């Protein structure tokens with residue numbers, strides 16, 4: 001295989017890499033000219049579809065295909081929502097793109113809007129990214145001044161406005177219909193689908209929701225072509241008709257007990273072990289690894305023995321994880337207690353459940369209550385099965401909830417307890433030697449989930 | 451006219467900032483969250499009277515604005531948060547590298563519970579879920595400044611530079 005050449009992060013070490021000047025010196029906005037002058041919306045969509053690009057926001061849905069779900073010949077308006085809510089624990093790759101190369105993102109948004117005939121795009125940016133806000137706003141201003149945004153871009157018929165919209169610290173605003181509700185000025189309660197946003201999205205109009213990294217990839221696909229994109233990553237498994245392949249470069253976030261935490265661009269399908277050894281400088285303090293979160297906490301957990309599984313859209317399912325998620329790898333060394341890990345995960349999901357669906361609201365709250373108790377040395381063996389029961393029954397996969405947050409809450413429960421059962425049992429027996437078999441009454445659940 | 455604006459919480463500048471956003475959206479309701487942010491940036495809280503005035507501007511019921519506002523955990527309504535609001539991450543990557551210890555230390559040093567403000571109004575300490583800066587764990591976002599790899603020593607220096615003394619709450 002040819003040596004991998006980073007593209008998404010290629011400019012990020014240059015001085016003032018966030019300015020239009022530096023971006024254009026390095027070939028920036030060539031893809032925009034190409035798309036608007038030499039291509040049609042349909043041919044851009046077809047190119048993105050052929051490239052096999054799949055969404056980088058967590059669900060991995062094929063991007064070109066999503067765009068074709070928009071109604072044909074719609075009188076408009078069509079909206080684009082760019083998901084920059086990035087709140088999945090362990091994830092920070094969108095921040096790199098927005099802070100260090102915002103024009104790459106904006107070029108991708110303009111091309112994506114051209115392809116989908118969207119005339120307004122909103123970038124929904126999480127509240128905790130003040131520098132991203134500044135850099136994006138400055139880049140947007142430069143684009144308006146240069147005629148890359150506004151009316152009749154590059155002298156064509158195509159007009160587009162892009163606005164920044166600030167979130168307010170809620171993880172659920174990253175779920176695409178939660179984002180839409182929030183953007184409309186309401187509480188961010190995800191919607192029941194269908195209708196999907198492509199048919200009825202923000203302001204009840206056809207809407208495409210795409211992640212920051214997804215649109216950044218669009219820029220490079222237009223520049224370098226389908227062949228180039230498909231030459232990177234892991235091809236679709238011919239024996240699995242549901243695998244659409246894992247093509248292109250990916251920004252992996254590496255954090256936790258690692259010598260060099262950071263954001264690294266690698267071909268899709270690199271393994272956790274390669275990431276740790278070749279990019280992360282190994283486990284800190286000369287310790288051994290015990291486990292890792294493969295793609296944000298929602299994706300579950302892999303044990304050290306599973307570190308050779310490719311981090312792509314297909315393979316992680318085979319080791320019981322939910323998927324690639326945000327490709328945020330959080331490494332845990334041998335000293336970490338899985339009880340502490342799972343307690344932290346439960347705390348997060350209880351805090352972030354929007355409260356709309358009873359199984360999610362109550363399930364995440366009970367999981368936290370039980371893990372509080374286990375952690376405090378009052379656990380029972382039975383609690384482990386109760387936790388698994390919650391894990392197996394909340395989510396859109398078992399079909400009990402509206403959105404995928406609860407699947408994300410379920411996976412760490414299922415993976416941690418099934419893959420580290422003996423550790424949990426030992427902990428319960430050691431910390432509660434007299435009472436671990438008892439089924440003492442449980443305190444009533446507080447009504448408020450927060 | 452002067453008398454009418456005197457009792458208002460929203461200054462003419464805030465009103466202008468809010469109405470300037472109207473052309474960006476097909477309806478006024480979409481300006482709810484931006485309007486709340488504009489008030490919160492200026493006042494460091496969003497009192498009920500501001501909610502009523504925002505509702506008037508957006509042609510909504512105050513309950514609709516309040517419903518949205520209260521969904522998000524970050525807006526205070528009783529009293530302003532401190533001049534500096536320090537968000538300390540407690541999510542997984544930070545937990546693994548001392549985030550809980552950092553949060554405990556900040557609370558012990560200041561005598562505050564998360565969400566509380568020092569009596570001189572200088573500092574509010576908060577916990578946060580993942581701040582999206584996990585490579586710098588444990589981390590803290592203080593207003594717009596990200597503090598990275600925050601050791602106990604760095605936390606002490608941060609408090610000292612702010613002039614926050616031990617047990618700053620009454």
Ligand SMILES: Cc1cc2nc3c(=O)[nH]c(=O)nc-3n(C[C@H](O)[C@H](O)[C@H](O)COP(=O)(O)O)c2cc1C
Nearest residue numbers: 055056057083085086174175176210211214404405
């Ligand atoms: C609870 C939850 C949180 C999510 N958070 C994000 C997020 O912060 N950023 C993001 O891009 N996608 C997030 N997603 C996925 C979005 O719903 C959606 O699939 C994605 O934005 C689509 O863009 P893509 O196809 O380009 O990936 C989240 C999904 C769920 C269920």
Ligand code: SF4
Nearest residue numbers: 354356357360401403
């Ligand atoms: S699954 Fe949970 S987060 Fe999603 S809509 Fe239901 S209650 Fe809200």
Ligand code: FES
Nearest residue numbers: 539544581583584
């Ligand atoms: S876990 Fe603390 S910033 Fe992500």
